[in-house]
Amino acid sequence: MKLTILGCYAATPRTLTNxxxxxxxIKNRLFLIDCGEGTQVQLRKNKLKFSKxxxxxxxxxxxxxxxxxxxxxxxxxLLGRVNDLHIYGPKGVKEIIDLQLKLSNSWTNYQLxxxxxxxxxxxxxxxxxxxxxxxxxxxxxxxxxxxxFQEKLGERKLDMNAVQNFEIDSCYYxxxxxxxxxxxxxxxxxxxxxxxxxxxxxxxxxxCSDTKYNEEVIPIIENVSVLYHESTFLSSEEDLAAKxxxxxxxxxxxxxxxxxxxxxxLGHYSTRYSSLDLFKEEAETIFKEVLLxxxxxxxxx
Amino acid sequence: MKLTILGCYAATPRTLTNxxxxxxxIKNRLFLIDCGEGTQVQLRKNKLKFSKxxxxxxxxxxxxxxxxxxxxxxxxxLLGRVNDLHIYGPKGVKEIIDLQLKLSNSWTNYQLxxxxxxxxxxxxxxxxxxxxxxxxxxxxxxxxxxxxFQEKLGERKLDMNAVQNFEIDSCYYxxxxxxxxxxxxxxxxxxxxxxxxxxxxxxxxxxCSDTKYNEEVIPIIENVSVLYHESTFLSSEEDLAAKxxxxxxxxxxxxxxxxxxxxxxLGHYSTRYSSLDLFKEEAETIFKEVLLxxxxxxxxx
Numbered sequence: 001m002k003l004t005i006l007g008c009y010a011a012t013p014r015t016l017t018n019x020x021x022x023x024x025x026i027k028n029r030l031f032l033i034d035c036g037e038g039t040q041v042q043l044r045k046n047k048l049k050f051s052k053x054x055x056x057x058x059x060x061x062x063x064x065x066x067x068x069x070x071x072x073x074x075x076x077x078l079l080g081r082v083n084d085l086h087i088y089g090p091k092g093v094k095e096i097i098d099l100q101l102k103l104s105n106s107w108t109n110y111q112l113x114x115x116x117x118x119x120x121x122x123x124x125x126x127x128x129x130x131x132x133x134x135x136x137x138x139x140x141x142x143x144x145x146x147x148x149f150q151e152k153l154g155e156r157k158l159d160m161n162a163v164q165n166f167e168i169d170s171c172y173y174x175x176x177x178x179x180x181x182x183x184x185x186x187x188x189x190x191x192x193x194x195x196x197x198x199x200x201x202x203x204x205x206x207x208c209s210d211t212k213y214n215e216e217v218i219p220i221i222e223n224v225s226v227l228y229h230e231s232t233f234l235s236s237e238e239d240l241a242a243k244x245x246x247x248x249x250x251x252x253x254x255x256x257x258x259x260x261x262x263x264x265x266l267g268h269y270s271t272r273y274s275s276l277d278l279f280k281e282e283a284e285t286i287f288k289e290v291l292l293x294x295x296x297x298x299x300x301x
Numbered sequence: 302m303k304l305t306i307l308g309c310y311a312a313t314p315r316t317l318t319n320x321x322x323x324x325x326x327i328k329n330r331l332f333l334i335d336c337g338e339g340t341q342v343q344l345r346k347n348k349l350k351f352s353k354x355x356x357x358x359x360x361x362x363x364x365x366x367x368x369x370x371x372x373x374x375x376x377x378x379l380l381g382r383v384n385d386l387h388i389y390g391p392k393g394v395k396e397i398i399d400l401q402l403k404l405s406n407s408w409t410n411y412q413l414x415x416x417x418x419x420x421x422x423x424x425x426x427x428x429x430x431x432x433x434x435x436x437x438x439x440x441x442x443x444x445x446x447x448x449x450f451q452e453k454l455g456e457r458k459l460d461m462n463a464v465q466n467f468e469i470d471s472c473y474y475x476x477x478x479x480x481x482x483x484x485x486x487x488x489x490x491x492x493x494x495x496x497x498x499x500x501x502x503x504x505x506x507x508x509c510s511d512t513k514y515n516e517e518v519i520p521i522i523e524n525v526s527v528l529y530h531e532s533t534f535l536s537s538e539e540d541l542a543a544k545x546x547x548x549x550x551x552x553x554x555x556x557x558x559x560x561x562x563x564x565x566x567l568g569h570y571s572t573r574y575s576s577l578d579l580f581k582e583e584a585e586t587i588f589k590e591v592l593l594x595x596x597x598x599x600x601x602x
Contacts, residue, residue: 012376015345037372038339044316061404063375067368071338074364075313092404099400103362103393105443142406 006042008267008293019064027130039068058089060144138211146208156196213251227261230268253286267293307343309568309594320365340369359390361445439512447509457497514552528562531569554587568594
């Protein structure tokens with residue numbers, strides 16, 4: 001699982017900082033999460049393949065999370081894309097993209113498939129044989145979802161020594177990997193756990209931005225491998241955080257702790273602070289495993 | 302008159318090239334012309350004051366000319382702008398900005414005043430005591446206007462020697478600067494041209510992008526000081542230029558020659574070519590005074 005931060009600063013794009021966008025590579029799938037202005041240029045700078053992105057998840061319709069979407073959609077068209085593109089985001093995202101395409105007398109040769117969200121409960125919005133994506137309802141000034149990406153548990157792994165000792169024919173291997181017990185020709189039943197190892201542990205990634213401190217997300221993201229949680233402010237600005245429905249670094253850490261996350265990545269920083277280290281120091285008073293997002297930075301898990 | 306090119310490349314923003322946007326400073330007014338994605342960052346990089354921009358002119362609604370507008374409008378709001386902002390552009394521009402503000406539950410504290418254009422004839426769309434702006438109807442795949450910015454002729458300049466020789470009281474100076482003759486106390490009439498010099502010559506700037514070769518613009522921009530004319534392609538791609546309703550460098554030069562422009566600036570280059578010099582060389586076979594736009598470049602006239 002690899003996470004590339006294209007932008008992780010709040011509010012407006014600036015000379016050296018970009019609004020929210022990130023790419024999650026999980027089980028060989030490339031998911032784009034949020035798409036602030038300039039995302040397509042950040043994709044180029046980070047040498048990520050446009051054509052491998054088939055799913056875009058938009059948390060909410062504030063500009064710093066989606067003003068780059070129409071540009072990306074248009075560029076996909078200019079590049080001759082043929083694959084379907086799936087857009088998951090709040091109700092309204094289709095209307096705005098359709099209107100912009102209509103007014104510019106443009107269209108996409110590929111199919112643009114919108115999955116508009118309006119539920120206030122967590123729901124599965126994507127699923128294939130290897131990955132599941134669920135919404136994480138967040139509390140912000142407009143309708144907002146985070147997203148939980150989970151690898152599915154793989155097949156059990158064959159213990160080749162055991163299988164060969166029992167002289168089991170290879171035609172049964174798939175059944176064994178699927179967890180089935182085996183009856184030998186002499187009638188003995190061999191339990192599956194004598195023939196297999198547990199599958200690789202799975203990884204999960206939760207993206208929670210933008211949101212005020214909200215303990216309702218905890219049962220949804222419990223035991224997550226990596227939690228990205230916004231920390232627009234430090235505790236010194238907690239009144240401002242409450243007023244604007246954002247979180248402080250300490251609040252992000254408290255969610256990570258209570259959800260038993262393995263690691264916390266902070267981001268969505270206000271540009272008012274002199275150093276990102278201040279966010280890390282503050283969060284580490286609550287939770288130990290803190291990483292700092294920054295534009296162009298990649299994390300592998 | 303100072304022109305700063307924020308972006309002058311066709312199609313999509315890339316790592317090192319920006320879509321169309323430029324700032325014209327004329328008679329101490331700052332006009333923004335087109336607003337491709339990333340324009341607000343380019344304004345910052347070029348250290349142009351956001352707050353001095355009160356008028357934005359959008360040529361047409363293709364993304365590389367206006368996808369940065371909503372971001373700029375939002376950033377103006379975040380920066381606490383109070384001055385009115387005037388937007389001149391094709392019918393539809395208001396609908397799209399309004400929809401985006403509505404869906405993000407945002408608003409501007411300053412007044413946003415739209416001047417939607419749908420005429421196919423050249424018309425005056427801005428005028429104050431020093432500057433006039435007219436549309437230049439262009440021929441492209443969607444409804445498109447160029448813009449002609451003209452300084453107004455100033456007052457005549459007093460010839461202080463002459464005025465003092467005739468012992469004319471200073472209370473008449475303004476009338477003289479306005480072009481009036483003067484009757485002295487002894488009854489002699491002194492013609493204005495004995496008391497004044499001609500005002501400073503005025504400058505004008507014509508922005509023509511995007512357009513196919515179109516001689517109908519010539520009477521509108523005749524004798525212009527500086528013509529910016531798109532040259533997406535070289536003559537080697539003239540079929541493609543015709544098909545996409547763009548111009549070649551040679552065609553841009555032909556318009557400059559026929560309109561008796563003093564200088565031609567080329568821009569809106571396709572990124573397929575190895576060097577911008579190719580555009581200059583080609584245009585100079587037709588017209589001598591050719592300049593090349595490039596991102597971040599300024600021209601003073």
